[in-house]
Amino acid sequence: LCGLVAPAEAQTYPTRSITMIVPFAAGGPTDVISRIVTGHMAQTLGQSIIIENVVGAGGTTATTRAARAANDGYTLITGHMGTHAASVPLYPKLAYHPEKDFEPVALLAGTPILILARKDFPPKDLKEFVAYVKANAEKVNAAHAGVGSVSHVSCELLHSILDVKPVGVPFNGTGPAMNALVAGQVDYMCDQIVNAVPQINAGTIKAYAIATAERNPSLPNLPTTAEAGLPAFQAQAWNAMFAPKGTSPAIIASLNAAAIKALDDETVKKRLLELGSVIPGPKDRTPEALATLVKNEIAKWTPVLKPAT
Numbered sequence: 001l002c003g004l005v006a007p008a009e010a011q012t013y014p015t016r017s018i019t020m021i022v023p024f025a026a027g028g029p030t031d032v033i034s035r036i037v038t039g040h041m042a043q044t045l046g047q048s049i050i051i052e053n054v055v056g057a058g059g060t061t062a063t064t065r066a067a068r069a070a071n072d073g074y075t076l077i078t079g080h081m082g083t084h085a086a087s088v089p090l091y092p093k094l095a096y097h098p099e100k101d102f103e104p105v106a107l108l109a110g111t112p113i114l115i116l117a118r119k120d121f122p123p124k125d126l127k128e129f130v131a132y133v134k135a136n137a138e139k140v141n142a143a144h145a146g147v148g149s150v151s152h153v154s155c156e157l158l159h160s161i162l163d164v165k166p167v168g169v170p171f172n173g174t175g176p177a178m179n180a181l182v183a184g185q186v187d188y189m190c191d192q193i194v195n196a197v198p199q200i201n202a203g204t205i206k207a208y209a210i211a212t213a214e215r216n217p218s219l220p221n222l223p224t225t226a227e228a229g230l231p232a233f234q235a236q237a238w239n240a241m242f243a244p245k246g247t248s249p250a251i252i253a254s255l256n257a258a259a260i261k262a263l264d265d266e267t268v269k270k271r272l273l274e275l276g277s278v279i280p281g282p283k284d285r286t287p288e289a290l291a292t293l294v295k296n297e298i299a300k301w302t303p304v305l306k307p308a309t
């Protein structure tokens with residue numbers, strides 16, 4: 001009988017609103033995905049989930065704060081490939097460790113990377129872009145969301161393939177970076193698809209290619225990097241929910257169940273797919289699968305990024 005009695009906290013949790021820390025500015029991919037998913041989770045959990053955008057240092061300021069928060073289930077964070085993997089080799093004095101200081105809750109979305117440019121950037125296609133950036137590496141600049149962010153790391157990978165070192169222009173998130181791109185204040189950016197689909201469809205920016213093996217249904221006319229002549233550049237990011245280490249397994253289980261319910265909701269699914277996200281399949285939705293992803297991603301990015309520091 002004992003085994004059937006859930007701990008008291010799981011029976012009552014949550015009794016008040018939950019704070020979801022988003023480590024970048026409002027309007028960027030992390031913020032957009034968090035708002036779509038937590039909006040539905042709040043209905044399931046019966047409490048509001050308040051998004052708190054905490055910016056700075058490529059998302060590591062916010063992630064440090066989340067690592068140090070009370071592990072009572074009332075402070076969570078949406079982390080990603082940057083905050084919970086690439087930051088490890090890029091910040092030798094990182095004040096948290098993605099594996100040791102967090103409990104994985106659930107993977108929320110895969111997000112292919114696109115090569116984007118201001119509307120009047122001269123190259124017409126990816127081949128011209130490659131030639132132009134190589135010829136003008138000292139003049140062109142690439143916007144990103146801070147050292148260790150997905151946009152930074154993705155363009156670092158692109159630049160290492162092209163063997164160029166253009167100037168980077170940091171923003172507090174690719175929401176503001178996208179605004180600067182639309183305004184023609186920066187030249188190009190490697191960003192997650194979620195941020196780009198509305199702008200591409202509105203014709204306010206240029207998109208050269210998507211860095212995945214297949215085209216994305218949300219942008220069927222956008223070629224893959226392989227189709228457009230740069231097969232070596234392959235990049236897809238991910239966004240996921242984490243709680244501070246030591247958060248009880250019962251709370252993690254109820255958050256994971258609420259996140260899965262959100263991902264299965266038709267409206268949530270439609271919105272995520274319209275923005276080009278890849279919705280995790282059943283075997284990728286467990287906290288254990290997310291723990292494995294974080295481990296593998298740290299192992300993948302460490303040798304790629306260490307020489308750059």
Ligand code: MLT
Nearest residue numbers: 028030149150151173174
């Ligand atoms: C990133 O580049 O890491 C993200 O796109 C930042 C953001 O969500 O704004």
